[in-house]
Amino acid sequence: MCSKYHPIPLIKPATRGYWKIVNTQMGKLSVLFFISFFTIGNAGSGSHSLWALATYISGETPFPEFTVVVMLDDVQVGYYDSNMKHFIYKGHNTSDKIHDDLAQDGGYVFGIIYQSMKERSFHLKHHLNLTEGVQVQQRMSGCEMLDNGEPALIMFKETFNGIFVDHAIYNSMTHFIYDSGTLLLGYYGIRQAYEKALFENVLLPICIKSLKRFLKREKNVVMRKVPPRLRLIKKEVSGGFQVSCLAFGFYPRHINLTLLRDGQPVAEQDLTGGEVLPGGDGTYQLRKSLEVSTEELKKRHNYTCTAFHLSLDNKLDVSWESGTERRLHLSTLSALLVMVLIVMLFGIFLCVKRRWRCTASSQFANFDAKVSEEMNKSSDSQTNKMTAHTIIIIVIAVLQMKDLNLSQQAYCSAPPALNDGSPLAVG
Known part of the structure; x- marks a missing residue:
């Protein structure tokens, strides 16, 4: 039908x-x-x-x-x-x-x-x-x-x-x-x-x-051969972690990707994904994921992502130990605290240095002002002294010229004397 x-x-x-x-x-x-x-x-x-x-x-x-x-x-x-x-x-x-x-x-x-x-x-x-x-x-x-x-x-x-x-x-x-x-x-x-x-x-x-x-x-x-790039991704999910083995950017598409737990392959029925997909740039990608519970995390298993490809002479491995996750967080936090402390000390140093520069600049400015003022005063006193000296010289010169004029006038108004010393008769 x-x-x-x-x-x-x-x-x-x-x-x-x-x-x-x-x-x-x-x-x-x-x-x-x-x-x-x-x-x-x-x-x-x-x-x-x-x-x-x-x-x-x-x-x-x-x-x-x-x-x-x-x-x-x-x-x-x-x-x-x-x-x-x-x-x-x-x-x-x-x-x-x-x-x-x-x-x-x-x-x-x-x-x-x-x-x-x-x-x-x-x-x-x-x-x-x-x-x-x-x-x-x-x-x-x-x-x-x-x-x-x-x-x-x-x-x-x-x-x-x-x-x-x-x-x-x-x-x-x-x-x-x-x-x-x-x-x-x-x-x-x-x-x-x-x-x-x-x-x-x-x-x-x-x-x-x-x-x-x-x-x-x-x-x-x-017939080109492009080697894969391998990543072991840890993603936190409800009840534990999701460990994903990702191979991408490889060509040709034939690849053998395996997720190992303590050196032993994880069963395929426990994994999700596993299909080779195009990457959009002429290469391919493949992802296999495993759900890891909180109880499994406490056992500190070692997870390894292994890839075999035609472009590789040897296998490519990336590993992760589940028990190191907490230590990794602590070390990351410690590193962040040290970096913050260094930044704070550096900031304090810059502030102190800037304030010292401002104080030194103001002191140098005051010193320059005082020096300039003293120089101005010295210059003014010297100018005044030179002016007084000039006035005195001028006054003396004027007085001398006046005495000279009076002498000339007296000489011109007196009658000429005779040889015997008596004055001439006026007729």
């Missing part, structure tokens, strides 16, 4: 909030799709993979009917949709144009996938009695290659409205496994023979050739 599979609700496009519901459900399916991709596609650290994440949508939506995102390991390198019908390179090395044969191969393969998903969607909708609404079909297909260039596997996995449809894997080029699920009953024998022939003769050669080309162009991105 249709109700068994819980398809997307049949809502008319004119209904308010229609696209919100469709986008929400597509978002949930995409999240599950990419989680499955990272779980399967990045299982080995000594290999590289190329994956096509295809989505086919039946019904009226603003999205293309068919879209494909191409991933080299965990880096997007290409895009294809049914509107453009040609492959677009999306890698980091965009200085060179992509080869025509690579674009041609991509367009050819994605055209085959498009028609295959379109036909399968028609049969599944008929099988599930879905005649209206929006239906979402997703397929992940790709290949993996070892470091020596040998193909490791090729596989695909398909879902319809979040329901598993079928799955095929051609591993080590010798073992072929096909699971038709529960929606394709009666097609097992035919589908197995068809998928195996398609994998061996068409998809595998094209996928491995494309993988090598993409890897050559993007080797500086996907």
